[in-house]
Amino acid sequence: MTTKKSSDGFPDVRLRRLRRTQAIRDLFQETRLSPSNLIAPLFVQEGLKKAQAIASMPDIRRLPLAGLAKEVEELSDLGIKSIILFGLPKEKDGKGSSAFDEKGIVQKSVDEVRKHFGDKVAVITDVCLCQYTSHGHCGIVSGNKIDNDKSIDALARVAVSQARAGSDIVAPSAMMDGQVQSIRKALDDAGFSETAIMSYSSKQASPLFAPFRDAAHSTPEFGDRRSYQMPYANSREAMREIEQDISEGADAIIIKPAIPNLDLLYQAKKATNLPICAYSVSGEYALIKAASMEGWVDENAVMTEFLTAIKRAGADMIITYQAKKMAELL
Template sequence: MFYPQFRARRIRGKEVFRRMVSETTLSASDLIYPMFSAFGKGIRKEISSMPGIYQQSIEHIVAEAQEVKELGIPAVILFGIPETKDAVGSDAYAEHGIIQETIRALKKEVPGLAVITDVCMCEYTDHGHCGIIKDGDVENDATLELLAKEALSHARAGADMVAPSDMMDGRVMAIREILDENGFGNLPIMSYAVKYASGYYGPFREAAESTPAFGDRRSYQMDPANRREATREAQMDIEEGADIIMVKPGLPYLDIVRDLRNEFDLPVAVYNVSGEYSMIKAAASMGWIDEERVVMETMTGFKRAGADIILTYHAKDVARLIRKGYELALSTGCGCP
């Protein structure tokens, strides 16, 4: 009987060798944990569609952020639920808005943890859209002024990085200019450069209370059918001053992550969004999948596709599993379909 000179199973047979030749590595340092900060005190409300994720008042945000830091996760990204909303999202850029106060608390109580802020209007407007409404649609250039004010207010409160997610044309340049003009030239921008108009955002809209009161966001977020456009969007943001470019959502757009990794030298982030998280949680709750294994396989897939940074609601669980020396190919079953 003829046997090939190379047998892949020789290396696969022992865990020590599998680890030695692994082409993709994942660490807690790759992760960013999203958090939802709510106005008030004593608030810790679990989001029904996102088990284990909460709307929390600042004291609870601080407590969980300390846990995040202890797990070796280097950063959180903040989303705000303000006391009141209005047509122009005033709380988004208020000196004592919910995010501005959360930043100050985290920088004081959890030193060493990087605080990143989502820069958008949808959580703060009473209509749920990402900017100023005119004739039934978001007015791009008028919205840029408010986004720039919001980013500057976050910087003044102590944010370590701002992350515009609105998908307005020119918003990276507007933010870069106002930061530079006000002495924040070294503050980095992580741009949601490629953000698709996706059905995977449903649970987030419950979490951030940001469901549009009318219409949808397809006039400013990308068409899921478009691939080449993603490169153009990323190129524009890079030219305007982005330091990190992001793809959102993650799993349905791994081809886009790879395209950006091949095309650009900047760090590439991917957002493992709420719907992706909730589907895993729901399937696991029914006993249909091994949650730990699927989560780790998903994270490895993001890294293999080319992501340097992963924003994920699974971050704490992933960090714990990494700390325990989790091996992707568990010995529980053959992995057969």
């Protein structure tokens, strides 16, 4: 039997030609990961004497200030030139005062990185109150409700204190309405017009944040965060959040979590020319880690596939707890 040929289909078109050997597959690979696109999250705990394991996030540790430079050096040697800092203070209060203390743990951490690395490492600082408040919420509480407008004033103070310490990029994650506008004005008024804002524009109320709350001691004392973090079922609302942050002066946007939101990454990539960052969150890390520890999946293979999918969907950069491990493979 003779197979009829077609100029626009099989057997003339054989897509497997481009998959025949590893060298050919490498040549035609469309999406590539690079250490320079990875951002490593680091937890620095005030008063800690030595690194402390985090039970829900195997191989991730809370760092003492004295151990921060060594960790950043290891990342830099692997080609990772960007970090995002999360501080764990000794003291907490209802207003999160230690978050904007000029001698706070994040401010000291930024200074420590600057002393050792100058401008060779891009320093991003998380702007939120949850690790610093006694109630564990991301904003100021008034009568068991989050007061949005008081919260954005506090967040602006945090951002200015971090910029003063030397942060390159402040990353507001509290999901308060108007937080980007408030922070941009405060930075400009304080003389930090060159400090960039990378806003958590679409941060969802996700159960995948649980290990982070364990790591950062930031579980809410009452209620939950669904009144300010957005519902994960609403893609149009997510795009409104992104559009609003852009209009308020964001220089880049973050979508969080990453894997459940590949569709939002794709939509955002089509809708804006701003740089897009995806945050592959603690739960994503923990799921892969737990399954690999049971021998159910190949950790390196799944990690690589997940991060590649995030990049393919539209992320220009990825915040990931697997940054070091991925860079070692690359």
